[in-house]
Amino acid sequence: MTTHxxxxxxxxxxxxxxxxxxxxxxxxxxxxxxYNALVSWRVRVQNGFAQIDVQxxxxxxxxxxxVAAVKGAMAHERETLEGVTKARAAAVSAxxxxxxxxxxAAATATLAAAEAGxxxxxxxxxxxxxxxxxxxxxxxxxxxxxxxxxxENRIAFARQAYNDAxxxxxxxxxxxxxxxxxxxxxFLPAGLFEAEDHARAVPQVDFASAPPPRAG
Amino acid sequence: xxxxxxxxxxxRNTSLLVILFAVGVAATVVSVHLLVSATVFRxxxxxxxxxLLSAAGVLAVVGIGTxxxxxxxxxxxxxxxxxxxxxxxDPGTGDPSERRVLxxxxxxxxxxxxxxxxxxxxxxASINAFAAGNSEKDAVIGVTRGCxxxxxxxxxxxxxxxxxxxxxxxxxxxxxxxxxxxxxxxAVSIVGRILIQSMRGSRPSxxxxxxxxxxxxxxxxxxxxxxxxxxxxxxxxxAVSRQREYxxxxxxxxxxxxxxxxxxxxxxxxxxxxxxLSAPAAAEFSHFLFANGIASLFATHPPxxxxxxxxxxxxxxxxxxxxxxxxxxxxxxxxxxxxPMPTPVAxxxxxxxxxxxxxxxxxxxxxxxxAVRASRDSMGTLSPESVARAxxxxxxxxxxxxxxxxxxxxxxxxxxxxxxxxRSAARAVQLAAIRASDPKLAAETERLAARGALRPVDxxxxxxxxxxxxxxxxxxxxxxxxxxxxxxxxxxxEVDRLEWTxxxxxxxxxxxxxxxxxxxxxxTDDDVSLVASVLAWSGARDAPAAxxxxxxxxxxxGRLGARPLAPDRCSLDSLDASLRAIAxxxxxLRRRTVDACVACVCADGVTTVxxxxxxxxxxxxxxxxxxxxxxx
Numbered sequence: 124m125t126t127h128x129x130x131x132x133x134x135x136x137x138x139x140x141x142x143x144x145x146x147x148x149x150x151x152x153x154x155x156x157x158y159n160a161l162v163s164w165r166v167r168v169q170n171g172f173a174q175i176d177v178q179x180x181x182x183x184x185x186x187x188x189x190v191a192a193v194k195g196a197m198a199h200e201r202e203t204l205e206g207v208t209k210a211r212a213a214a215v216s217a218x219x220x221x222x223x224x225x226x227x228a229a230a231t232a233t234l235a236a237a238e239a240g241x242x243x244x245x246x247x248x249x250x251x252x253x254x255x256x257x258x259x260x261x262x263x264x265x266x267x268x269x270x271x272x273x274x275e276n277r278i279a280f281a282r283q284a285y286n287d288a289x290x291x292x293x294x295x296x297x298x299x300x301x302x303x304x305x306x307x308x309x310f311l312p313a314g315l316f317e318a319e320d321h322a323r324a325v326p327q328v329d330f331a332s333a334p335p336p337r338a339g
Numbered sequence: 340x341x342x343x344x345x346x347x348x349x350x351r352n353t354s355l356l357v358i359l360f361a362v363g364v365a366a367t368v369v370s371v372h373l374l375v376s377a378t379v380f381r382x383x384x385x386x387x388x389x390x391l392l393s394a395a396g397v398l399a400v401v402g403i404g405t406x407x408x409x410x411x412x413x414x415x416x417x418x419x420x421x422x423x424x425x426x427x428x429d430p431g432t433g434d435p436s437e438r439r440v441l442x443x444x445x446x447x448x449x450x451x452x453x454x455x456x457x458x459x460x461x462x463x464a465s466i467n468a469f470a471a472g473n474s475e476k477d478a479v480i481g482v483t484r485g486c487x488x489x490x491x492x493x494x495x496x497x498x499x500x501x502x503x504x505x506x507x508x509x510x511x512x513x514x515x516x517x518x519x520x521x522x523x524x525x526a527v528s529i530v531g532r533i534l535i536q537s538m539r540g541s542r543p544s545x546x547x548x549x550x551x552x553x554x555x556x557x558x559x560x561x562x563x564x565x566x567x568x569x570x571x572x573x574x575x576x577x578a579v580s581r582q583r584e585y586x587x588x589x590x591x592x593x594x595x596x597x598x599x600x601x602x603x604x605x606x607x608x609x610x611x612x613x614x615x616l617s618a619p620a621a622a623e624f625s626h627f628l629f630a631n632g633i634a635s636l637f638a639t640h641p642p643x644x645x646x647x648x649x650x651x652x653x654x655x656x657x658x659x660x661x662x663x664x665x666x667x668x669x670x671x672x673x674x675x676x677x678x679p680m681p682t683p684v685a686x687x688x689x690x691x692x693x694x695x696x697x698x699x700x701x702x703x704x705x706x707x708x709x710a711v712r713a714s715r716d717s718m719g720t721l722s723p724e725s726v727a728r729a730x731x732x733x734x735x736x737x738x739x740x741x742x743x744x745x746x747x748x749x750x751x752x753x754x755x756x757x758x759x760x761x762r763s764a765a766r767a768v769q770l771a772a773i774r775a776s777d778p779k780l781a782a783e784t785e786r787l788a789a790r791g792a793l794r795p796v797d798x799x800x801x802x803x804x805x806x807x808x809x810x811x812x813x814x815x816x817x818x819x820x821x822x823x824x825x826x827x828x829x830x831x832x833e834v835d836r837l838e839w840t841x842x843x844x845x846x847x848x849x850x851x852x853x854x855x856x857x858x859x860x861x862x863t864d865d866d867v868s869l870v871a872s873v874l875a876w877s878g879a880r881d882a883p884a885a886x887x888x889x890x891x892x893x894x895x896x897g898r899l900g901a902r903p904l905a906p907d908r909c910s911l912d913s914l915d916a917s918l919r920a921i922a923x924x925x926x927x928l929r930r931r932t933v934d935a936c937v938a939c940v941c942a943d944g945v946t947t948v949x950x951x952x953x954x955x956x957x958x959x960x961x962x963x964x965x966x967x968x969x970x971x
Contacts, residue, residue, distance in 0.1 A: 141392070141396070144396075144530070145396060145399060145400075147530075148399075148400050148403070148526075148529075148530045149399075149403060151529065151530075152403050152404055152407050152526065152529075153407075155407060156407050156410060156411070159411050159418075162421060163414065163417075163418070163421060166417075166421050166427075169426070170426075170427045170429075170811070171811075171813075173426070173427065173429050174429055174431075174747070174811055176429075177429045177431045177432060177433070178431070178746070180433065181431075181433075269786075273749070273783070273786070276748055276749075276779055276783060277746050277747075277748040277749065279748075280747060280748035280816070281747065281748070283813070283816060284747065284811065284812060284813040284816055287813035287814070287815055287816070288813060
């Protein structure tokens with residue numbers, strides 16, 4: 124039969140090529156699966172960050188109200204109040220910068236530092252507020268203070284969830300074989316939102332000369 | 340049509356889908372075979388070995404493509420949302436348009452008893468929306484920015500009602516399967532493309548030039564064949580989804596009784612905004628969307644003008660039809676004398692006795708059994724009354740608590756605060772239990788308990804909101820909270836109905852959002868008995884009352900057995916396991932469970948708020964969401 128003769132002439136390399144094609148297809152599909160998983164973990168990190176973002180915004184919004192409420196009684200504490208206002212401004216710009224490049228490690232670190240600065244400025248303010256008995260009767264100041272404390276708790280909690288997600292994501296990126304896909308599609312490790320617990324001066328971050336984001 | 344019947348119908352559509360898929364694969368195999376014969380085997384069409392080779396190749400690629408897609412879809416609705424570039428809207432958001440769509444979704448979820456689905460926002464100026472997920476547990480809603488900014492609240496409600504109807508009827512599950520099956524067919528074109536790209540950079544090396552050229556031709560050919568597969572895929576998508584879109588529109592009109600809402604939205608789409616999505620994955624998921632997502636020969640949605648016409652036509656029939664179905668007569672079932680149960684040990688029965696004691700129910704008027712039955716009959720639907728009731732509940736409930744329920748940290752405190760006893764001694768014990776594992780949580784719980792007075796009727800909506808926020812916890816945080824909650828529940832030595840409700844609700848709401856759902860075992864009659872027993876005991880002060888409740892249920896269902904399970908066999912963990920098993924089973928078993936539970940609760944003619952809460956939580960967790968029960 125002509126058929127058999129023809130098939131016998133099929134070159135062995137061609138059959139091998141057929142197998143190779145199939146292998147490439149399988150590989151491609153497997154890589155796609157890993158890619159999807161990495162995207163999914165990255166989205167989780169971004170959602171975690173969005174959660175912190177919401178609470179940070181809340182904190183930033185509370186600060187001017189608190190300053191306005193206590194300014195009358197604490198007229199002589201200009202330095203403390205100014206410190207708080209400056210720290211808040213730094214935090215707001217850091218937040219805007221971080222929102223522009225979601226998940227960028229450097230921007231997250233800057234934001235974390237700015238927020239820590241704001242937190243310590245606020246705690247200084249709270250300590251000073253203790254010295255003014257009139258403020259204890261001021262219900263709006265008390266309420267704002269309480270809301271700030273509540274927001275601190277929420278930020279800490281959201282930060283914990285975010286850092287958990289970041290650890291998982293970064294681990295996935297570092298593991299073989301996911302790490303090959305990560306390199307191929309430029310998945311960058313995310314930055315942890317670290318809190319510095321010691322009181323520090325507001326970091327003088329000059330955003331005009333901030334380093335450009337890493338290409339990715 | 341009954342709720343469960345419509346779910347069964349969606350399931351039957353899946354069979355149609357599989358047949359079409361088989362036809363599509365067969366067509367692809369034949370096309371590939373023709374191609375391969377023409378290019379590689381020099382025109383020998385009839386050779387069985389060549390045919391086997393191409394068939395094997397196609398089936399392998401299709402099989403793996405399908406498997407990968409199914410794996411992706413097993414992550415639930417959020418896989419679709421992420422593929423379409425959606426961003427989760429944080430429940431605590433301050434943006435007014437985002438807040439508004441969240442409010443609309445929350446109201447509808449609370450009104451219908453459905454778990455509050457996360458809402459994803461797609462950054463697109465067009466107007467479109469989708470509902471995706473394998474079940475109610477992992478359902479998500481997606482909206483475009485155009486949708487939340489360009490539509491009025493009524494129109495937004497119409498669109499959301501349409502999406503909710505997809506959730507109730509389990510259309511989403513069918514859609515997820517569709518993506519899986521189609522993934523295989525589309526994969527052939529991907530292989531073709533890979534082949535072409537790999538050949539492009541090839542140098543003529545040793546080996547026959549004929550072979551290389553043939554393989555290149557094969558690549559091009561496979562790509563073209565892939566287009567054939569794509570053709571069949573789109574055909575399948577269109578065939579399956581068009582009819583259901585009409586149905587979803589009709590349901591939306593039924594739920595809102597406001598045809599102008601959804602008609603207005605469709606008109607805005609027909610106007611300047613359009614519904615085209617810019618996301619590259621739009622083609623693959625176009626059958627999920629509210630309106631056509633891409634321009635195509637095979638429209639997945641009926642023409643806008645036709646949809647609007649049908650909706651406006653519905654206005655006449657709404658005026659004609661009566662508003663509510665007559666309430667079914669609550670038949671008084673004679674309770675046959677049952678042999679007395681052995682004295683129950685501590686646990687469930689003691690718990691139910693304690694719950695009847697003035698620990699929590701502060702003189703709330705009981706609910707009539709007829710209202711419970713009415714709610715059961717309108718399962719899986721919405722009505723403007725129930726949505727209005729939900730709106731009122733959310734507005735009435737102390738705003739501090741509602742706001743706290745929308746943030747993960749304080750949502751935990753809302754749950755704990757809801758479980759706090761009124762009596763100060765018991766409360767102190769509970770708070771100490773919380774403080775032992777998480778002092779900050781204890782402080783927040785106390786703060787909330789002091790700020791907001793929690794009426795029993797507000798409890799379930801608040802808990803549902805809180806449960807939705809708790810999904811944002813990381814696995815470690817959730818594990819810690821579960822431990823704290825377990826200690827809180829154990830603190831007063833017994834487990835009362837509210838604590839059961841909270842456990843069921845949390846499991847149902849949070850676990851669906853984790854990475855991959857646990858495979859559940861097959862549900863058996865024992866599972867149904869267990870769930871019904873829990874409900875029977877929950878409403879009873881003593882053993883004879885529980886037996887009477889059980890008899891009422893057994894009268895309607897022969898397979899339930901003579902008496903309820905003993906309380907010591909009804910543990911929280913076994914209830915969890917049974918509910919999970921039942922949730923994964925077919926409509927028939929779930930209907931039996933629901934009817935048995937409703938019968939147990941209605942047996943004595945009077946239902947407390949707590950019994951109703953437990954009933955609704957249990958039904959929600961098995962995929963049978965019961966609407967808010969009208970108070971007396």
